Structure formats: C-alpha cells, structure tokens
Amino acid sequence: MSHWIEPYPTGIYVRPADAWIDPSTPRERALVTHGHADHARGGHGHVWATVETLAIMGLRYGTASGTAVGYGEEIKLGGVSIRYVPAGHVLGSAQIVLEHAGERVVVTGDYKRRPDPTCKPFEPVPCDIFVTEATFGLPVFRHPDTGSEMDRLLVALHANPDRCVLVGAYALGKAQRVMAELRARGHHEPIYIHGALEKMCRLYEEFGVELGELRPAAGLPAKEMRGAIVMSPPSALNDRWSRRLPDPITAMASGWMRVRQRARQKNVELPLVISDHADWDELTDTIREIAPRETWITHGREEALLHWCMTRQIKARALALIGREDDDDTGDEG
C-alpha cells in the first residue's frame, strides 16, 4: 500500500514529515503520544510531545531535546499539519492528528473514554484513517463503573482497621488516578507510598493534580500504617518490600483484574477493575462514533476487533507493532 503514513513493526513512519510516531528504537525525529515506556523511549534526536509528556520523559530518561506542543496547537513538519488532542489515558496523553494531501489520520496512542480526574478527557476527531489501540480488544473486557470499584476498596479498608490495603498500581497514571479518586470520595488520610512512586506523584502535583498527603512507607513501623492505604508498583506487591506492612490486603488496580485467573495468579485478594485503556464497548463505540473510512488496529488483541469491523463492513487492518506491552507481567500497565 502506498501511502504517506507507513506502519512498521518499530513504529509508524510519517514520510513527508520524516518523523516516527512512538518509535521503539531511537530515531532522529519522534512524535510521542504519552509517557509510558512502551510508547516513549529514550535516545531520540528530537521529540515532539505535550509539555507533560516531555516532563515525564525527562524524569525517566534525563533531559532530552524536545518541543512542547500544547493541546490543539497546530505545528507543521514537512508539509504535514500536526495537532495533539487529549486521549484521556494519563497526564499529558494525546492522540496525534495528522493532515496531509487532503486526508486526515488520527493515531490514538492509548486512550479511554471514562472520566479521570488526573487528565483531560478524550476528544473524538472525525478522520479518514483512525489508528486505534486494542489492549482490551475482547468482549470479555467490560470495565465496571469506577465508582463501584472505589467503593469496594473503601469498604475493605474500613472493615479491617488492624490491617492495611496495599494497592498495586502502575507508577505513571494509575497510581495517581486511584489517589485522586480516593480524595474525591472524601478519603483525606495520608496515603503511604513506595519509593518508586514518589517522583511521578510530585510531577503530577507540579502540573496541578492534587493528590493530598502522601508519605513514604519506607522505614515506618508497621503499626503506623494500620488502617491505611499503601500504594506500590505491581511488581512490589508480593515482594520483599511488602513484608514490612501490617498484614496487608493485597489489591491491584488493573483492567486485567476482570479475569479471575489473572488475579489469582498474582495472589491478589482484592482485584479492582480500574483501567486507563478503553474497554471493548469503548473501542467499538468510538469506531462507530468516528466512522472513519479505514480503521487500523495496533497493539493488543487486534484479531477480535478486526473481526468485529469486518462483520460491520468497516474497512480495517491490523498492524503488528513490536515492543508494546501485551501484559502487565512486565509493563504493569492496564
């Protein structure tokens, strides 16, 4: 297929701009949708991203040469007009809207449609080619209402004043979203955090997302954390780090928690189905709403979404991008 947008396993190449979207190997010119490591890698020559994403990349990879692009602002690269539009995934996440030769292409990166107090909501942009993620591209993934999941967390917390609830959540995005949701429900007690969350939480606060009182869990006596919420990255849930905690109830906030076996494998006692990705209904509703001429499906379970498109006479193709985290075992995203 001859087109000015070319998908490769290592990223999407925008030929007239000579730039790559979310490349998985170092490139001279990179357009980055958001700060998660499977989309934002270090070592690029020059990066175009939102100011929040650039700050996140700076935190992770040290300062890099980059141009901050505000939401809605239009930039031109080699005759391609480029806009960054909120994707509702995490702080600073954007869809990249590209226009060239009378055609508009939208690359979603990762997105969700549900409200999230830590980032701007997804904005649907009509387009010719819609490049969508498919992390939860199976009809079994239907995330329940966030409020009911938060209620379950608070009920478990209040029912166990002698224990703590240890919530495993991805360090960028999910952790801060759970904190902000707790605060919105009137939970103003200190939240104890694993060292790996500190810098990212501070960065969120610098961008105006209020997370309330956070205390480092390190070095505290167990009894101080009784009846409290403790948060860590998922990898620390069942590790040596958690031994110091007062008889923790292990919770995990992830879209994968909807499948029992996944929760059981991780020894999770309180699975919270809270996801920063679109679930099946959001994916299919969004394709219907945008009604593009063509849908390109990237990382995740492309096959099922492709089948759904075909049975509805929606022209679609699956792109095989490498290096996207298919699973939370390594990336912890979900």
Added chain:
Amino acid sequence: MRAFSQLLDGLVYTRSRNGKLELIADYMRSAPDPDRGWALAALTGNLDLKAVKSSAIGEMIRDRTDPVLFEMSRDYVGDLAETVALLWPKREDQPPEIDDGSLSLAAVIEKLQGVSRASAPAVLATMMDHLDASGRFAVLKLATGGLRVGISARLAKTGFAQAFGLEVDAVEECWHALSAPYAELFDWAEGRSERPDPSGTPFFRPFMLAHPLEEATVDLKDYAAEWKWDGIRVQIVGVGTQTRLYSRGGDDITGTFPEVAEVFSKRGVVDGELLVRGEAQGGEAASFNALQQRLGRKAVSAKMMADYPAFVRLYDILFDDDEDLRALPWTQRRARLEAFVPQLDASRFDLSSVIEAEDFESLAEIRAGARDAAIEGVMLKRRDSPYVAGRKAALWYKWKRDPLTADCVMMYAQRGHGKRSSFYSDYTFGCWTEDGELLPVGKAYSGFTDEELKGLDRFVRQNTVKRFGPVREVEKTLVLEVAFDSIHESKRHKSGLAMRFPRIARIRRDKPAAEADRIDTLRRMIG
C-alpha cells in the same frame, strides 16, 4: 444475588482461613431468609439441583453473540462459565454491568429447580440480563453444579457457627436432620427454638485425631499400639434404613465408594481407614497411590470398583445401635468393636489389629521392620482414652515410619501463598539420570525453619536463570535432602516417580550437586 456473588468472589480471592470464616459469618448474619439457607446449602455441597449441561450455556450464548468473538474470548479466559459471565451482552433496556437487585438467591434456586433441558437456555438468559458479571458467574456455577470456591463443608459450617457463637460440633450433630434452606437451624441459632433433633438420620461426628509422637516415649502399660494404615480416614454411619460414609473433613463420600456403604446394614457409627486391595499385594491392602485412582470421583464405574476394590479397616466404634460409646475408655470400646466387626461383610470390613509388643523398644523394632506398602506407621492410644473430637494432648499419638530420604537438586521455585507470598517457598527438585540429565522427582514447600526459608529465598533470587510467569528456574547447584513417606510410579513427573509427603529435611550447601542421588536409587525405594 449480589450479596451471595460477592461472598463467592471473596472466598475465591481470600487466602487465609480466618478471612474466609469471617466472610461466611458476616453473610450468615446479614443475608435475609431463605437466601442464607440456600447459600449454606450451596457452600456445604448440599444443593441438589439437576445440573444444567454446558451445552445449554453454549446454546444460550450463541443466540446472543458472535460465535467467532465468543471463541476468541473463551480461548483467552479458559473457563466457559466465566467467559459467558464476562461477555454477556445484556438486552438494550437492561442496566449494563449492574445487578438490578430483582433476583434473590432463593429466586434463582427456584428457577433452577424448575428448569428442564429444553427451557434451560431461555431461563438462564433471562437471569443473566438482571445480573452483573459476578452474579452471572455465580448463577452459571450453581446451574452446572460446581461452585469451586475452595472451601470444605466443614469450613462453611464453622463459618455459620462462628456467626452465631455456636460450637461447630453442635451444628454438626444436628446437621443431617435438616434440609435446605435450613429454617430450623437458623431458628435455633438465633434463639427462637430448641436445637433440631437429629435421631433417625445419619450424620457426621467429628473425628478424634492424634499428635505426632516426635521424640517422646510412652509406657505400653498405658498405651495400646495399632498400625497406622495409609489410606483415608472414614466414618461409617448407619441408621438401619441408610448408611453414609464421611471423610475427615465431614464431606459425604458415600457416592465415591458405594460398594462399602451398600453392605453396611447395621445401626451404629464406626471409624476406620478406607483402603483398596491390590493384586500385587495378593488381595491385601495396596499403597495410597492405588487408592488415589478412586478419590475425588462423584460417580464410579464398575471397572474402577473391580480394579480397585475398596474396604474399611476398622479402628474404633462410636455408637453401637443407639448407644453412645464415646465416653467409654478405649479398652471397652475396643472390646465392643471386636464384637461388632464379625457381624459385618468380611470382604468389605476387617479389624485393624493391635500390635503386641513387650515394651517400647521392641515396638520400635517392629515399627522399623514394617515395610508393608499400606503401613504409614504406628498409632499409640491411651488405654483409658474416651473418643473426643479433635486433637487432645497425650491421648493419641501417631508415630510415622521413619521417612525415606534422598539428596535432590533444586530446579524451580515458586512463591508461596498468604504470609509466604513474598517468599520463594515452593521448590521443585530433581535427581540425575544415567545420562547426567536432571529430571524433576517432586515438589516440597515445608520442613524448613523461617530462618532457612529466608536463605532459600535469597538463593532463588540470586541464582535465577529463567522465569516462566510466576516460576523461576534456578542454577542447578543447591542440594536439598528431601524426606518422604514413600515413593511410587507416577506419570506426573518426567522421571516417572512421585513422592508422598515430601518435605525439605536439610539444606546441604556442603554437597556438590553432581553428588546428589540418581533416579535409579529412588526407583529402588518403591515399596
């Protein structure tokens, strides 16, 4: 339905026994009647529903969803009921992913009781439309007859007893006089009526258990010695019109061993060891490995019964007719048992003999010389001991045969559960083949101290060579001395061997891995 489906979810995810008991107790106190009675029936395995076939569930989902998407989903999730529960597309006019509260557990049970093969798909589909994913999963599991929440009937009853400050044994004593949804039981538990009278129905009495003897010795003037047989402990309860067989946990296993219950027509309660006869043993008791072929089956084929014929070797008698013998000293119960056994079918019941030994030293010699496949060790029972539930200090001791040991090499490690979830505490170990290949022979997760566990955990973390999900493969350098009760042929491991009760006896950091035992050496220990 939501309270019940939340209870089931909680039981699946909660690791600790106390945590599970609390969940059950909370539910029993707060759920309305008759829901909580039906829940108790479901948890104790006493819900007698005609099972809906999984083909009905398949038919139901094909009517509602794209078959390709369904198959892809099922491939991903694995379990049919869970797949359907998760992806069920509700009718447009129903609230998505919300249990609308219109279906109580009792209403679900009533619908399931009235369902026929033809009506099942439509009846289930209507229920699915009113529930959330947890509720749908619970209904589908109830309908297909397997809750699989990993709790025993005994644990469910203990949770019930805890809810109302009752003794579980008191609940157990009247349990079988009752049927679901147990209105009289709740009336009694909440002080509205007397305890239900169980006479006339067979029911389980909690077993008397033994402490390990360990380093102690006893005087045989005070203690009688018997063989400890390596089968499963059973209680047989006959009321004349019917007979029930109970396992140690109080589960009714009559259906698993029908040939035993059928020929017991006496009234009374006896305690013994269920064993199977083996050809290799000349029709005598075979090893536990042979018995295992018959465990856990709901229905048993004629071939199974012919290949592994079951019988019970009797240890004790609790009731003779209606006479409660439990308060009598062991010597008197033994005399009553010896008089009782000849009245039973000799092909299915015999008497576990008392070991005659001069003194403790000669008993030790007899025990050391016993290499019968079905002998696990020796029991020591105080001659004046009454039959009391549970483990009471100094009344009964078990003195297992000295374990066999082998030096094995750690191969894989996995994290434990509960308090041990941060430790690599489950180890797979192997022995060498002729060709110098290491093959797994067993898996152990006990026998070490907390201090030793920390050391083993550190070894695993520092010597990981590969990861497979939760499992780590380690450098083949650490020798573990493994103790086990016996070893058998088995298809479970590539080595063709499986150990019974393996545990880590010592950590042999002094021993080079190449000097660990060979598979051949283990094979010679099969007994």
